[in-house]
Amino acid sequence: MLKLNNISKTFGACTIDEKKALENFNLSLNPEEFVTIIGGNGAGKSTLFNSIAGTFYVDTGSVILDGEDITFKPEYKRSKEIGRMFQDPLKGTAPNMTIEENLALAYLRAKKGGSFTRVTAKDREYFKDKLSGLGLGLEDRLDSKVGLLSGGQRQALTLLMATLVTPKLLLLDEHTAALDPATVEKVLSLTEKIVKENKITCMMITHNISSALALGTRTIMMDSGKIVLDISGDERVGMTVPIILEKFKENAKKALDNDRILLG
Numbered sequence: 001m002l003k004l005n006n007i008s009k010t011f012g013a014c015t016i017d018e019k020k021a022l023e024n025f026n027l028s029l030n031p032e033e034f035v036t037i038i039g040g041n042g043a044g045k046s047t048l049f050n051s052i053a054g055t056f057y058v059d060t061g062s063v064i065l066d067g068e069d070i071t072f073k074p075e076y077k078r079s080k081e082i083g084r085m086f087q088d089p090l091k092g093t094a095p096n097m098t099i100e101e102n103l104a105l106a107y108l109r110a111k112k113g114g115s116f117t118r119v120t121a122k123d124r125e126y127f128k129d130k131l132s133g134l135g136l137g138l139e140d141r142l143d144s145k146v147g148l149l150s151g152g153q154r155q156a157l158t159l160l161m162a163t164l165v166t167p168k169l170l171l172l173d174e175h176t177a178a179l180d181p182a183t184v185e186k187v188l189s190l191t192e193k194i195v196k197e198n199k200i201t202c203m204m205i206t207h208n209i210s211s212a213l214a215l216g217t218r219t220i221m222m223d224s225g226k227i228v229l230d231i232s233g234d235e236r237v238g239m240t241v242p243i244i245l246e247k248f249k250e251n252a253k254k255a256l257d258n259d260r261i262l263l264g
């Protein structure tokens, strides 16, 4: 589904601030694989997502999505096929627009071709049906301004917007990091539900090692722009937080350093 062939990205090349954020990075994802990604500060996790989403082009290597070489495809075009979510609940939605208007925008962004001039009764029913799947009662608040929603409600809505038209790939960059613990659980279980129901191939960066092991089908640990651990199947099923920290130390030759890391 996704193939990264030897991609590299260096910031500030040939300056004293030169930083190799990704170095000869290789990754191959199967359809419907759900990969969780952990790593220390500056390991290159967000750079990996930026490279896939097209926020910038990689210096070397190629990015293949569903058989198509998208290495030099601009971000706005990739966004039709790649859904993305960030940590900040304020980022994914437009606060002064209503829930319905936000969903209509998401629909417009992801829909292939075709024009979209107004929300039809059929669209509204579709939005309501999708919103009720969140179990937050938002289906009765289509005309509410999104700015009035809580952080968790906004992230749930952003998640819905990113998957309203099923993306080929969903990128979640610490999308629950700014939420309180109870809300984190809610948004994570919604994430699992939506990914499963729509058979979405998904990559999720998290600083919570337990959720990294509990969710998804495969876990990757990154350090200094490289993969230092890649586990799936039986090996992953038997994995615990202490063992994974030990493995990281073994492979990265240092302890996992992330100022927000959560072990429990």
Ligand SMILES: Nc1ncnc2c1ncn2[C@@H]1O[C@H](COP(=O)(O)OP(=O)(O)O)[C@@H](O)[C@H]1O
Residues within 6 Å of the ligand: 011, 012, 019, 020, 021, 039, 040, 041, 042, 043, 044, 045, 046, 047, 048
């Ligand atoms: N746009 C940028 N300009 C300069 N340096 C950057 C930029 N983006 C990331 N970096 C650097 O690249 C490294 C990897 O960053 P990042 O991918 O954001 O790490 P992570 O998400 O794993 O914490 C860091 O050293 C960071 O400072």
Ligand SMILES: [Mg+2]
Residues within 6 Å of the ligand: 045, 046, 047
């Ligand atoms: Mg990051």
